[in-house]
């Protein structure tokens with residue numbers, strides 16, 4: 236199964252690469268000519284030494300130089316063209332997969348915070364970088380290396396043998412380089428990733444780190460990871476640099492050895508001095524792509540790693556099937572024998588849970604910490620898939636809805652509201668590209684956030700950063716509620732909606748729920764605090780992932796909560 240998924244991932248990547256097939260054929264063709272034109276230098280040299288110097292003919296020199304210049308210009312044009320084609324082919328590959336990889340990263344991250352999800356976009360970039368790098372071009376030139384080396388044998392078999400022997404040595408060095416540098420490069424990358432992840436985490440929690448005097452400790456922890464990343468990076472760079480220097484020196488040595496052997500053969504009259512020089516130059520040209528490949532090996536290895544990681548990502552997160560569009564649902568929710576296992580866990584945090592929410596009903600979900608309230612919220616919004624059972628919205632299972640469309644029908648306020656960098660309006664409109672200004676204001680009014688937003692420096696156009704910046708906890712929660720109400724959802728799922736709200740905010744929340752009910756829509760409110768469930772006519776009590784009670788509010792509260800009198804009065808006692 237896993238192998239099949241991986242294979243599917245590879246197939247999808249190959250399919251994307253295949254769209255560039257015509258371009259690669261064109262580059263291959265350009266490379267044939269570019270490599271043939273590589274002979275211009277050696278042949279020109281041969282002619283100068285053996286023909287011009289021998290005949291002392293200025294006309295021949297001018298003639299040869301004109302032809303040589305023309306061929307060099309053609310070679311340059313071909314080289315520029317094939318480089319440009321490669322860059323565009325790489326960009327096309329990336330553009331084709333951008334959306335798919337982005338979606339897969341988001342879908343996987345919602346259920347798994349592993350490296351594959353974390354590096355998805357960078358993996359794609361690393362493959363694109365290889366595709367547009369000179370090292371891939373070297374891949375088109377390397378097949379010509381044996382031909383050029385064999386060509387040297389035409390001057391003299393001994394020269395040919397030296398050239399081929401040298402070429403084989405370089406290939407052996409390349410293979411050893413690949414074998415030895417793979418592990419250090421992988422661990423350098425892994426260590427770097429870990430330290431980046433931690434530094435980002437510390438930065439996001441900078442307030443808490445400062446307030447709790449954790450700066451020193453946080454630095455210490457980060458510097459340990461950073462130190463490991465640096466030392467593995469140094470080891471890996473040393474390795475690649477070492478191989479690169481060995482290859483370069485060896486190539487220079489071979490060129491000189493070729494000259495020396497050529498000189499010996501010239502002294503013995505077996506070749507001309509021109510052949511001696513041309514052989515040496517040809518040798519340098521033939522081995523240059525191998526040298527380039529070794530120098531750029533980290534780019535290759537990063538891309539190979541990225542390709543594999545992308546295959547896992549795409550294979551394990553296949554494209555979502557097109558769903559038949561369903562009519563706007565009624566606010567009826569059936570939860571049938573629902574079992575949910577948190578991603579990466581073995582134990583279910585909700586077990587065989589069943590209940591029904593009718594249109595116009597508001598259900599308060601209560602229970603102690605860890606009872607499974609947030610798990611239920613995630614299952615109802617389709618973020619976590621059921622391990623067993625079903626959630627049906629107006630009769631259709633949640634996965635029968637397109638996720639984007641489902642997001643419009645179900646308004647969700649998570650326990651920890653996260654905003655995006657942008658304006659308040661953009662945040663309420665869920666980052667829609669063409670938001671409906673009237674709908675934004677309407678949602679804000681429903682959440683009773685309109686007046687609060689108007690008091691901001693630029694009203695709805697006030698810019699905020701991802702942490703909410705200038706907004707207080709309660710203001711963030713109200714904007715979160717407006718975002719949940721945007722687009723007229725049929726069901727609201729609110730996870731601890733009033734944890735940061737003052738009395739005014741709580742009253743606004745209750746009014747929003749009352750309006751939803753009056754419009755025949757429904758709401759589920761996960762709550763610890765009684766004020767949040769004032770508008771709920773029904774209560775679902777969870778404990779240990781199972782249903783303890785479900786029924787009319789007063790009955791359930793009378794049964795399980797001692798302080799229900801306080802709750803009816805809208806007091807602030809706990810529900811546990």
Ligand SMILES: Nc1ncnc2c1ncn2[C@@H]1O[C@H](COP(=O)(O)OP(=O)(O)OP(=O)(O)O)[C@@H](O)[C@H]1O
Nearest residue numbers: 577578580584602603604605606607608609610611
């Ligand atoms: N992302 C997660 N990965 C693994 N386990 C999780 C995850 N989220 C919740 N759980 C587990 O699922 C169980 C239920 O947690 P859940 O967050 O649903 O409880 P809750 O009732 O919302 O608690 P609280 O009132 O404290 O928010 C807990 O045992 C918790 O450890």
